[in-house]
Amino acid sequence: MVLRVGFVREHFSTPLLQFLDADQGKTFTLVECPSGTGQLIKRLDGTEEPQIDIAMQTCLALLYSALTDPLISGIANGSKAYKLCGSYVSTPLNWAVITGKDTKYQSIDDLKGTTIGISRLGSGSQTMAYVMALQNGWPTEELKFQINNDIRGLLDSVNDGSTSAFMWEWFTTKPFVDAGEGRFIGSVPTPWPSWLIAAHPSPDRAPVAAVQAFLSKLSEYVQAFEGAGPGRVEVVKAKFGYPEEDIQAWLKTVSYPQDCLAIPTKVITDTLRVLEKAGVVKAPASGFNVDDFVHKDVVRLT
Known part of the structure; x- marks a missing residue:
């Protein structure tokens, strides 16, 4: 079986692309998801074509590597479309806060009460807006969003005034800022390791042996x-x-795991704690059970 792996074409995906060059499509193919984690999740759950089996954010189709926070919040909020099955990047992600080239906004403080651009509902760009609000003492229930799908839509929105700012990975947006299409006014690193890997739970979509073999080989890369x-x-x-x-600046900030088939339990519990404070998820009366978040036949919790 050839796995369909969803991914976002960013520098983080370099080892995955090297793996693809060597594999030549024998065991997996890549499906690009330019709108990010929200699009990865929709392609995993079958509500958007083409479907994927693994998501990496990088994204795997019926496997996918994606941002830690929206993956975890999706499961916490009831999604059955995927389970966490591995780790991809073990360091935090630095989210830039970008406004238009000629706007009045000069700092994150200026954004309170304004409309923030996001790629999709449930995306990392939305989750991190909640984290930004939490860090600055803003009421998260008062946040306002406009969906703009991808980086081009987000840049257009801050320059036409329909949104005040948006959040995206620093080095991915830097070429646009260098070209004068926007301005950095701050950054917010994630309070958790940045990328996890998720797979569709159906053995017809993502057989355990195939997923394990893929992640074992990915660990080598x-x-x-x-x-x-x-x-x-x-x-x-x-x-x-x-x-x-x-x-060179990015490489000083990034680290990958020794074993893509392992997830530290602390990553899940710490992320849930921050997301609950931000109002993104609500714990059941009995509390969250970490086992509910992972594909236990594939991944090893550490």
Whole structure:
């Protein structure tokens, strides 16, 4: 069986793309999801085509690697479309706060009470807006959002005035800021490791053996990338065309796991605690059960 792996074409996906180059589509294919984690989830649950089996945010179709927070909040809020099955990036994600090139907004403080652009409902861009509000003492129930689908829609919205700002990964948006299409007015790192991997729970979509084999091999590629030293700069530059200084700055901030088939229990519990404070999820009377979030036949909790 060839797994359909959803992903977002960002520098984080470099080891995955190296894996694809070697695999040549024998065991998996990639499905690009430019709108991010919200789109990954919709393609996992079958409400948007093409479907995927694994999500990585990077995204796997019937497997997918995606942002930690919307994956966990989706399950906490009742989604049965996927279970967590592994880890992809073990360091936090630095979310830039971007406004239009000529707007009045000069800092995060200026955004209180305004309309924030997001890619999709339930996306990382929305979850992190809640985290930003929580960190600044704003009432999360008063946040206002406008859905703009992708980076182009988000940039258009801050420049036409329909939104005040949006949040997206720093180095992904930097080329647009460098080109004068927007301005950075702050950043908010995630209070959790940035990427987990999720798979559809059906054995018809994502057979356990196939998922385990994929993640085991992916572990080899992320560790090879970790150990490649200065050579990593040229690899990322060839894949994405970013300036060398930006790649070097990013590489100082990112780390991948030793084993993609393991998830630290603390990642799930800490993320749920922050999401509950932000009002994104609500714990049942009995509290959250970590086992409800993971594909127990695939992943190892540590």
